[in-house]
Amino acid sequence: MNEWLSLNPDTLLQLGQEAGHAVLPTGLSTYDFPEAVRSYQDQRTKRLLIEFKYVDDEPWSLTPFTGPVALRIGRNSKRLLGIELDVSKSHEGTAGRETLLDGIHQAISGLTAAGGATPRDGNYALVDRVIGNLGRNLLASTTGQ
């Protein structure tokens, strides 16, 4: 899924919520909604990347890896702009993908847990919801499985 997949804000709000995923807070900012998502393998780092496109662009910083997962956080807004996955052979197959998805969910949950309630909880919950619903397709299309 190297090409951007458009995400409709209305659809995002209506998406079925995966068990255990964060509940969307009320009054989300327009800027918190990812407009599109794509996944691809970075040929230089050999990592799997899941990127989100927003209304506005900004520089990002990479969090330290938690297992195979690191998150790209916007330097100004602290929004979740992307996910880098350092995959290995153990992540191949359906079980491996589920492990990765669980790792992503844990990492996103950690953003909130680390700082308590933040103004970006809505954004993290939205991204978590996107991963919960599209994550398998995003990973499968990238790894060709």
Added chain:
Amino acid sequence: MTRRGAWNTLYKTMTWFQWGLGVTAAVMSASLGVDAGKIGQSWNAAGKVVSWIDAHAWILLFMLLGIGLVQLVRKLVGPPFVWETIHRLLHHVRDDVFGAHADPVQHHRVTLFKHVRWRWRWRFREDQPRRSGWLVPVERSGFTPWKTKVAFWVPPNDPDAAEGVAGRTWVTQKPCEVSSLPDLRNAPIDQNFEDYAKRTWVSVEWLRREPPDARSFYGIPVEIGGKPWGVVVLDSRRPNLIKGDKSFRLLATVLGKLLERT
């Protein structure tokens, strides 16, 4: 038509001034190495000019400094076409949200507020000491010239004290909707003032100075490159009219890109 007329004139004047400085500086630089005597043999006046430039070459430094300062002023003022586009954009959003109702234009408004650290005021009242952190109006929808001195205080160290729907939107960085407010014009009783003040995060005294006509508000945060820049506030004289609209998304997208140019 907005109150930016003077600023637009200043921007255009600065552009011409900068252009003039640039051309003059280029001509002076080019003539520095020229032999004034040789030119003077065939064109006496030109020879005198070149000679004068040679003797006053230090002026070039100030001219280059002037070009930089003018560029800074132009950047602070912002290109007129950007503000004209923002004005039209706000008006289109107003039409998208309220267009179905045949009310006068001033009954439904869209105002862009910019967050500034300091605000210039000619007079200071005792109850409003000099304070930092303000949301000041910079553009508004409509066809007629508008003037408003209404600005909202957003103290950087005390978010709970932020004034108005604009201030509330700023500190939460989330949309803020307030509806079904009392009609202060036709029913100016104490209870209504207190209710209105409580629900719009302003004081009763603030409201009594100039009772607002609006009965519903909707605030939207505005960002540039992930950084908060200001807020857009929609207000309407109808009590239940403003709802989250798809045009807000377009507004946020285009507004951010336009404001990057200012």
